[in-house]
Amino acid sequence: MVNGLIAHKLGMTQVYSEAGRLVPVTVLEVGPCKVVQIKTSEREGYSGAQLSFDEVKEHRVTKPSRGHYGKAGVQPARVLREFGGDLSGLSIGQAVTAEIFEKGEYVDITGVSKGKGFQGVMKRHNYRGGPASHGSMFHRATGAVGQCSSPSRVWKNKGMPGQMGNKRVTTQGLEVVEVRVAENLVFVKGSVPGGSKGVVMIRKSVKGKVKKEVVAKGGKKK
Amino acid sequence: MDRIERLEQGMLKESVPQFNIGNTVRVHVKIKEGEKERIQVFEGVVIRRKGARNRETFTVRKVAYNVAVERIFPVHSPWIDKVEVTRVGAVRRAKLYYLRQRTGRAARLREKERVRPSKPSK
Numbered sequence: 001m002v003n004g005l006i007a008h009k010l011g012m013t014q015v016y017s018e019a020g021r022l023v024p025v026t027v028l029e030v031g032p033c034k035v036v037q038i039k040t041s042e043r044e045g046y047s048g049a050q051l052s053f054d055e056v057k058e059h060r061v062t063k064p065s066r067g068h069y070g071k072a073g074v075q076p077a078r079v080l081r082e083f084g085g086d087l088s089g090l091s092i093g094q095a096v097t098a099e100i101f102e103k104g105e106y107v108d109i110t111g112v113s114k115g116k117g118f119q120g121v122m123k124r125h126n127y128r129g130g131p132a133s134h135g136s137m138f139h140r141a142t143g144a145v146g147q148c149s150s151p152s153r154v155w156k157n158k159g160m161p162g163q164m165g166n167k168r169v170t171t172q173g174l175e176v177v178e179v180r181v182a183e184n185l186v187f188v189k190g191s192v193p194g195g196s197k198g199v200v201m202i203r204k205s206v207k208g209k210v211k212k213e214v215v216a217k218g219g220k221k222k
Numbered sequence: 223m224d225r226i227e228r229l230e231q232g233m234l235k236e237s238v239p240q241f242n243i244g245n246t247v248r249v250h251v252k253i254k255e256g257e258k259e260r261i262q263v264f265e266g267v268v269i270r271r272k273g274a275r276n277r278e279t280f281t282v283r284k285v286a287y288n289v290a291v292e293r294i295f296p297v298h299s300p301w302i303d304k305v306e307v308t309r310v311g312a313v314r315r316a317k318l319y320y321l322r323q324r325t326g327r328a329a330r331l332r333e334k335e336r337v338r339p340s341k342p343s344k
Contacts, residue, residue, distance in 0.1 A: 010225050011224070011226040013226055013233075013277065016233075016300055022299075
C-alpha cells in the first residue's frame with residue numbers, strides 16, 4: 001500500500017486515553033484519495049503513486065488537467081500529491097482510505113506552516129535580545145553578526161530577520177490515537193503544521209517507532 | 223456547528239454531574255494505586271467552570287491545614303466517580319477568584335435560600 005495520504009486539518013481537541021489521561025489531538029480528515037497515476041522506475045526513473053484529494057466538478061479545472069484526470073478515469077480534484085511505499089497491488093482509479101493507518105503507529109505530517117510575515121531575530125530564531133530597561137538602548141535588534149578581520153565575512157546560516165512561517169514543514173513521529181475509517185478521520189497526538197482547513201500530507205513515520213523523549217527545538221519536553 | 227464541535231459532542235460523558243459556581247461539592251475521585259482502585263473525596267467550593275463540551279473543566283478550592291488547595295477537574299473525566307453538592311452558595315459572579323484574597327470568616331459564602339434539597343448526582 002502507499003505510505004501516505006492527503007488530508008485536511010480539521011482542528012484540535014482533547015480525548016481520553018484508555019488510562020483516563022487527557023490527550024491533545026489534531027483531527028485530520030484523511031482521504032479517500034484516488035490513484036491518478038503510477039510512476040514506475042522504467043518510465044519515470046522512480047516509483048511513486050500520484051493521489052488526488054478533495055474532488056471538484058469537472059468544469060472547475062483547466063482543460064489540461066481534465067485530460068490528466070480523464071486518462072485515469074477519476075473525478076478532478078483540488079490536490080495532487082505523490083507518495084512512495086509498496087505500490088504493488090495498486091491500480092489506477094483505486095480509492096485509498098484511512099484504513100492504511102492504525103492506532104498506536106507513528107506518522108509524519110507535512111504541511112505549510114502559518115505565515116508570520118517578516119519577523120526579527122528574537123521571534124524567528126529565539127535570540128535573546130537585550131535588556132528592556134536600565135537605559136540599555138539595545139532591545140530586540142539583531143546585534144553583532146560575526147567576528148573581525150578573520151573571517152572577514154558572516155558565517156553561513158547566520159540567523160537574520162526575514163520571512164517566518166508559510167513554509168513547508170514536517171512534524172515527525174506523531175502518534176495515531178484513533179482511526180475512524182467510516183468517517184475518514186484520523187486523530188493524531190499533538191499539533192500539526194498550518195491552520196485548520198489546511199491541506200497536509202500524512203505519511204508513515206520514516207524513523208519508525210520513535211521514543212517519546214525526543215526533545216523538539218524550543219525545549220518542549222516529551 | 224463545525225465538525226470539531228460535532229465530534230466533541232459525541233465524546234461527552236453520559237451523565238454529567240450537576241453543580242454550579244459557588245456550590246460546595248464533594249468530588250469523588252477514583253485513584254489507582256498499583257492494581258487497587260479506591261475513591262478519595264475532595265471537598266471545596268467551585269470557583270470556576272471553564273471550556274465547553276468535552277473540554278470543560280472546573281476548579282475546586284479548599285483550605286486544608288491553613289494551606290489553600292485548588293484542584294482542576296475535567297468535567298468529563300472518567301476518574302470522577304460522582305460530585306455531591308453539599309451547600310449552595312449565593313454568588314453573583316461566574317468566577318470566584320476574589321475568594322483567593324480572603325481568608326477565614328471573610329471567605330465564607332452566604333447560603334442561597336429556598337433551594338431544593340440536592341440529590342447526589344452521579
